[in-house]
Amino acid sequence: MYELKTKENDRSVIEFIEAVDSPRKRESAYQLLDIFTETTAYPAKMWGSSIIGFGRYHYKYDSGHEGDAPLVGFSPRKAKISLYFATGDKRRDELLKDFGKHTSGKACVYINKVEDININILKRLIHQSIQFLRETYPE
Secondary structure, three states, X not given: OOOOOOOEEOOOHHHHHHOOOOHHHHHHHHHHHHHHHHHHOOXXXXXXXXXXXXXXXXXXXXXXXXXXXXOEEEEEOOOOEEEEOOOOOOOHHHHHOOOEOOEEOOOEEEEOOHHHEOHHXXXXXXXXXXXXXHHHOOX
16 A cells, blocks of 8 residues: 655754755745735645745645645755645646746746745635635635
8 A cells, every 4th residue: 555755743843944955945935934924824834845834725626636735835945945835736836937037847836035936826825725725625
């Protein structure tokens, strides 16, 4: 049986951020920590070894695969900062049009630094993602 690697744990979010090599990424991580904490009203938790997540939801796919994941989160990776939002939310693309300098994949939006993006749109993306997941996976 498959076991999910990215689980919530008790590692310190601050220690993780302090270990980020790039001072610019570390500063952006602290800015994002404040924005996500204020916007979600959830405490920051480490998920796996490198994702800072906020809130949680339980998902179950038609295949039978199920698990827990953060509602939203971010990770200051070496190349770029990954922002994690809900997958499958069609409204995300509309908000991303005015987000600022970024690239995006299925689940992640990638940025270089917080100064490159529109903070108000980030807050809307966070709210939208949480709303979408609460509707898609009611408890």
